Amino acid sequence: MKFFLIHIAILFLSYGALAQRITTSFNNDWKFLSAADTLAAKDVDWKPVTIPHTWNLDAYEKRDYKRGKCWYRKSFTIPHSFRNKEIYLRFDAVNSYAEVYLNGQLLATHSGGYSAFNVLLPKKILKPVNELRVLVDNRNIDIPPLSGDFTIFGGIYRQVWMIAVEKEHFDLDNHGSPGVFISTPMVTRKSASVNVKGMVANPQKETLKVQLQLSNNGKVILSKSIKITSGIEWQMNNLIVANPQLWSPDTPHLYHANLKLLRGNRVIDELNIPIGFRWFSADTRNGFLLNGHPLKLMGTNRHQDQKPFGIAVPQWVHENDIRLIKEMGANFLRLAHYQQDDEVLRLCDSLGLIVWEEIPVVDIIKDNDTFRRNARSELIDMIRQHYNHPSVVFWGYMNEAIIQVQYRIPNEEQPPFYQKTVALAKELEHLLKQEDNSRLSVMACHGSNLYNEIGLAGITDVLGWNLYQGWYGDNLTDFEKFTDEQHEKYPDRPIIISEFGAGSDKRLHTLHPEKFDFSIGYQQKLLEHYLPQIVKRPYIIGATEWNFIDFNVASRQESMPRTNNKGLVYNDRTPKDVYYYFQSFLRKDTAMVHIASDDWKVRDVVSDGDSTTIPLKIYSNQPYVQLKVNGQMMVKNPVQNFYSDWLIRVPKGSTIVEAIATEGGNITAMDTLRIETRFTPFSTLLIHQKKWNIAINVGSNCSFYDQANDITWQADKSYTPGSWGFVDGSIFRKSPGRIGTTAEIAGTFNDPLFQTMRESISSYRIDAPPGKYEIELLFADLYNAPPPQAYDLSKGTANSNDANVFDISINDSVFCSDFSPYLTADKRNNAAVVKKIIVNNAGNSIQISFLKKSGHTFLNGLRVKQL
Numbered sequence: 001m002k003f004f005l006i007h008i009a010i011l012f013l014s015y016g017a018l019a020q021r022i023t024t025s026f027n028n029d030w031k032f033l034s035a036a037d038t039l040a041a042k043d044v045d046w047k048p049v050t051i052p053h054t055w056n057l058d059a060y061e062k063r064d065y066k067r068g069k070c071w072y073r074k075s076f077t078i079p080h081s082f083r084n085k086e087i088y089l090r091f092d093a094v095n096s097y098a099e100v101y102l103n104g105q106l107l108a109t110h111s112g113g114y115s116a117f118n119v120l121l122p123k124k125i126l127k128p129v130n131e132l133r134v135l136v137d138n139r140n141i142d143i144p145p146l147s148g149d150f151t152i153f154g155g156i157y158r159q160v161w162m163i164a165v166e167k168e169h170f171d172l173d174n175h176g177s178p179g180v181f182i183s184t185p186m187v188t189r190k191s192a193s194v195n196v197k198g199m200v201a202n203p204q205k206e207t208l209k210v211q212l213q214l215s216n217n218g219k220v221i222l223s224k225s226i227k228i229t230s231g232i233e234w235q236m237n238n239l240i241v242a243n244p245q246l247w248s249p250d251t252p253h254l255y256h257a258n259l260k261l262l263r264g265n266r267v268i269d270e271l272n273i274p275i276g277f278r279w280f281s282a283d284t285r286n287g288f289l290l291n292g293h294p295l296k297l298m299g300t301n302r303h304q305d306q307k308p309f310g311i312a313v314p315q316w317v318h319e320n321d322i323r324l325i326k327e328m329g330a331n332f333l334r335l336a337h338y339q340q341d342d343e344v345l346r347l348c349d350s351l352g353l354i355v356w357e358e359i360p361v362v363d364i365i366k367d368n369d370t371f372r373r374n375a376r377s378e379l380i381d382m383i384r385q386h387y388n389h390p391s392v393v394f395w396g397y398m399n400e401a402i403i404q405v406q407y408r409i410p411n412e413e414q415p416p417f418y419q420k421t422v423a424l425a426k427e428l429e430h431l432l433k434q435e436d437n438s439r440l441s442v443m444a445c446h447g448s449n450l451y452n453e454i455g456l457a458g459i460t461d462v463l464g465w466n467l468y469q470g471w472y473g474d475n476l477t478d479f480e481k482f483t484d485e486q487h488e489k490y491p492d493r494p495i496i497i498s499e500f501g502a503g504s505d506k507r508l509h510t511l512h513p514e515k516f517d518f519s520i521g522y523q524q525k526l527l528e529h530y531l532p533q534i535v536k537r538p539y540i541i542g543a544t545e546w547n548f549i550d551f552n553v554a555s556r557q558e559s560m561p562r563t564n565n566k567g568l569v570y571n572d573r574t575p576k577d578v579y580y581y582f583q584s585f586l587r588k589d590t591a592m593v594h595i596a597s598d599d600w601k602v603r604d605v606v607s608d609g610d611s612t613t614i615p616l617k618i619y620s621n622q623p624y625v626q627l628k629v630n631g632q633m634m635v636k637n638p639v640q641n642f643y644s645d646w647l648i649r650v651p652k653g654s655t656i657v658e659a660i661a662t663e664g665g666n667i668t669a670m671d672t673l674r675i676e677t678r679f680t681p682f683s684t685l686l687i688h689q690k691k692w693n694i695a696i697n698v699g700s701n702c703s704f705y706d707q708a709n710d711i712t713w714q715a716d717k718s719y720t721p722g723s724w725g726f727v728d729g730s731i732f733r734k735s736p737g738r739i740g741t742t743a744e745i746a747g748t749f750n751d752p753l754f755q756t757m758r759e760s761i762s763s764y765r766i767d768a769p770p771g772k773y774e775i776e777l778l779f780a781d782l783y784n785a786p787p788p789q790a791y792d793l794s795k796g797t798a799n800s801n802d803a804n805v806f807d808i809s810i811n812d813s814v815f816c817s818d819f820s821p822y823l824t825a826d827k828r829n830n831a832a833v834v835k836k837i838i839v840n841n842a843g844n845s846i847q848i849s850f851l852k853k854s855g856h857t858f859l860n861g862l863r864v865k866q867l
């Protein structure tokens with residue numbers, strides 16, 4: 001009897017399970033061919049891969065990563081239990097163009113690398129053993145984005161699923177959408193209305209039933225069913241929920257809609273969709289209102305890559321990111337510059353982040369029908385696929401859509417080109433509202449008035465400005481000047497600062513941060529300027545910092561080639577100190593304090609003593625902080641703008657710093673950090689106990705920490721008797737107002753060390769007692785221009801292609817004559833050249849002299865070691 005019951009139960013379960021939709025992963029046992037020509041390929045050329053996959057890990061190594069056509073293939077059988085079912089494959093994303101073939105027949109194509117698509121596997125083509133082939137192309141000839149500051153990693157880089165359904169099922173043929181669309185046209189505190197609509201595949205025009213059950217906290221609060229007899233659209237309108245528990249970033253409360261498709265009493269398909277009740281508006285007087293309350297939208301932008309996966313990231317990367325962003329205190333997230341994984345949206349719904357999602361029309365448009373069609377279908381895909389997510393409030397369709405026009409379109413053709421861009425924007429705006437008029441439309445512009453002049457800026461409900469004053473642009477305060485001017489001219493236009501940020505490299509530190517020095521300190525300074533300015537202005541309804549992560553851009557050079565390092569966290573997601581500035585600024589629910597020196601744990605100070613003072617910053621949202629340094633309590637300091645600056649006295653070696661945040665005399669938060677202090681002598685002429693080794697980052701305001709060799713290259717200084725420094729020359733500036741160059745340096749991982757130099761230098765002097773020294777001189781001829789960066793609006797200086805030739809002598813004896821770093825580096829500019837020499841210093845000074853033969857003299861780095 002017992003056996004019988006179990007048997008019945010198994011039968012029932014399997015019957016129940018098989019009757020409904022079954023979704024299984026389809027990620028294993030794929031083969032990949034890194035070529036377009038399958039005929040020329042041998043079987044061994046097809047390499048086994050698992051999805052998610054990208055072929056572009058080369059983007060971590062070189063600028064010109066592989067862009068072209070590649071193939072994926074997979075043999076598979078249809079499980080016996082699926083035999084009477086319709087079989088779909090769902091591709092969560094393929095970058096950028098896909099052709100799907102089953103047993104040699106083309107089933108589907110999809111343009112657009114960031115949205116999902118479903119492909120039906122027709123019964124008549126299926127065999128006992130099938131071969132699926134997918135051609136993937138990441139050249140993006142007519143597919144947005146045509147360009148952009150991110151790598152177009154090619155491949156089937158999000159998951160693939162096999163979905164088995166009965167012939168009758170919730171629609172799977174509508175732009176990769178769930179086939180059911182839920183909206184909440186009216187929400188108040190007292191009641192909310194729900195509309196549900198969708199399509200059902202019903203080829204035999206059977207009489208079926210769609211049943212909706214809406215539940216809250218596990219209890220069904222509303223049920224409704226509707227009879228359907230054809231495949232046309234069905235709707236259930238005006239379902240009323242009394243006293244809805246509202247969704248907001250602080251209380252991301254979700255209701256659950258369960259939808260069943262029934263034949264008689266038998267469930268043949270089922271969907272579960274969360275619902276969030278919220279209402280919102282945006283205007284310049286009240287700012288953004290959520291559920292009737294003002295809410296300044298504050299957050300960040302997110303790219304999706306993580307080394308070593310490229311964009312073929314495992315699901316935990318999405319989870320980790322959204323959790324970190326939420327923990328930072330953000331309530332707002334811009335998914336830039338493309339539609340992101342469904343999981344990201346699910347997380348934003350459940351953790352509580354308001355989302356701006358956009359399609360990748362970036363930098364420039366193409367004036368042809370294919371491009372326009374692709375932009376339209378990307379927009380439809382995005383809206384339909386993510387329509388049901390309550391976190392989504394903004395749909396965007398353009399990012400800096402005219403920034404490249406000046407470089408790519410001849411002058412006389414620019415005005416009509418701008419008009420075409422405006423026409424496309426209007427078309428996309430219209431389409432967006434047709435698809436979903438419950439959300440706000442938005443686009444992001446770079447800081448140019450041209451958007452106003454050509455009429456692009458007035459099209460969307462809200463306008464995003466990507467502003468980099470004090471980074472690409474001149475001064476930090478130009479930021480608020482620009483936004484105030486905009487507000488004065490367009491008083492009714494709510495704006496979002498959709499990007500702002502600065503690059504940073506944790507190897508670079510300075511007491512005097514300057515724009516474009518890539519120091520950790522300058523990024524902090526910029527963000528500490530922007531955040532208070534943003535919150536002060538009600539017409540700025542929100543802001544998203546650029547970018548949450550240090551992300552991969554194969555073409556970017558700067559201090560960390562292949563990386564845009566404006567992240568609040570590193571690419572491996574370790575928070576930078578500045579992440580905690582945001583956290584202090586944004587989190588009101590918990591007290592926090594952070595010793596902002598995770599990025600600067602080794603302090604190598606130019607000083608003769610065995611103790612010194614070092615600056616230390618503490619981020620906190622509490623009114624006061626107090627420090628204990630190696631057990632010794634210091635006086636309290638007030639916190640202003642969520643930080644307090646300290647000078648602390650530290651001995652050589654290890655220092656334990658404890659920070660205590662207080663409010664009303666009570667300890668509310670604590671943090672502890674160990675800092676290591678080292679000393680580089682200032683008075684090099686003195687006999688020191690230990691032989692010294694001085695490394696200098698010549699021509700730079702920053703010290704550079706070379707972790708591999710555990711050496712700090714000190715910021716440069718001018719010579720003073722008894723010490724070391726440059727005697728003359730000037731800081732090399734490739735662009736006015738910026739130190740050094742942003743060009744990548746060949747032959748080193750220590751790019752910043754070679755990217756700055758002193759030019760027109762005739763001597764560098766180190767006063768030092770007699771003895772033997774090893775001298776290492778670092779050079780890279782920086783006079784050739786790096787290729788232009790699309791986002792960098794500064795004006796570069798003229799180039800000099802002259803080979804720069806000079807003699808180098810040490811204490812009057814020439815050790816290198818007619819030296820040209822350029823020629824030594826095989827006629828390459830921006831290539832590292834290192835010269836070493838052992839000298840016997842007979843006197844009290846080592847004078848390194850540079851005698852110009854042609855062009856310029858220069859020096860990029862110097863290390864002097866007592867032997």
Ligand code: GCB
Nearest residue numbers: 149399400466499564566791
């Ligand atoms: C921008 C772009 C973004 C870039 C960023 C930058 O304005 O929208 O894609 O990555 O600037 O860092 O230059």
